[in-house]
Amino acid sequence: MAASYWDSTQRKFWTFTKQQLALERKKIEESERNLVNMYPLPDRRHLSIHFYQQLTKMARPLAIRQQALATAQVYVRRFYTKVEIRRTNPALVLATALYLACKMEECPQHIRLVLAEARHCWALDTSFNDISKIGECEFTLISEMNSQLILHHPYRSLAELQTQFLLTMEENTLAWSIINDHYLTDLPIIHPPHVIAITAISLAVVCKPTQGGPQLHAAGLTTALQTLTNPRNAASQGSQNRVLKLVDWLAESNVDIEAVVECIQEMISLYEVWESYNDKACKDQIAKFVKARGLDK
Incomplete structure (x- = not known):
């Protein structure tokens, strides 16, 4: 292996x-x-x-x-x-x-x-x-x-990054749910596991944990994408600081930010389609x- x-x-x-x-x-x-x-x-x-x-x-x-x-x-x-x-x-x-x-x-x-x-x-x-x-x-x-x-799954990357981003238990659970749901798309055979894990963490940090569950709402993910691309528009000062820290980390890392954005858009599309299933x-x-x-x- x-x-x-x-x-x-x-x-x-x-x-x-x-x-x-x-x-x-x-x-x-x-x-x-x-x-x-x-x-x-x-x-x-x-x-x-x-x-x-x-x-x-x-x-x-x-x-x-x-x-x-x-x-x-x-x-x-x-x-x-x-x-x-x-x-x-x-x-x-x-x-x-x-x-x-x-x-x-x-x-x-x-x-x-x-x-x-x-x-x-x-x-x-x-x-x-x-x-x-x-x-x-x-x-x-x-x-x-x-x-x-x-197979290499994003769950390991999530566990490794959890402490780095100081995820709460609720955020970690939400990120795990997003990883579970991404298997309903083509993302597992398009992007590396770490990109999926970072996508899930990004959404978990921006979305309220109460939005978690087997299906997130497409509207909530659209808002999350807008927040990540415009972090200074975050609703509260505390939320803005966390999002800015995440965006700064992404900018300094070797992670393909365009790939993360593409993954978020694909998840938005999935949840929109799910509503008509x-x-x-x-x-x-x-x-x-x-x-x-x-x-x-």
């Missing part, structure tokens, strides 16, 4: 620019044009929200750690940069990604327990009646990711191609 992100396979092979990512996805869609036209799908971020909710349903009864859940989300995102989603059964991919992530994060779950939770989440999916399906899918996942399975619509659109193509057998 590479001790440093900079020497890792994650940086060398699984970090894209937005343009590269768009090109990869366009290639996949062009190669499967008939399927794409026949089975339209919702906004990619809506799919990510749906996938996260399904993974959480499986993970909660098994007491799976948050980092393993995050690893599973990244595996799914990586996999679908290589494989057209309409050629797969997303339920099977999600269950397998979680099973594999638990092994890689050293909190393994017995395959039969994962299968049982998957069967509970997707009761009508008969592919979960056969334990070998997860084994076969695991081989495919590993193959498509070229056995490059070690319709779980039933996502389920129906996925079920349509899964049933029609017999992928749940």
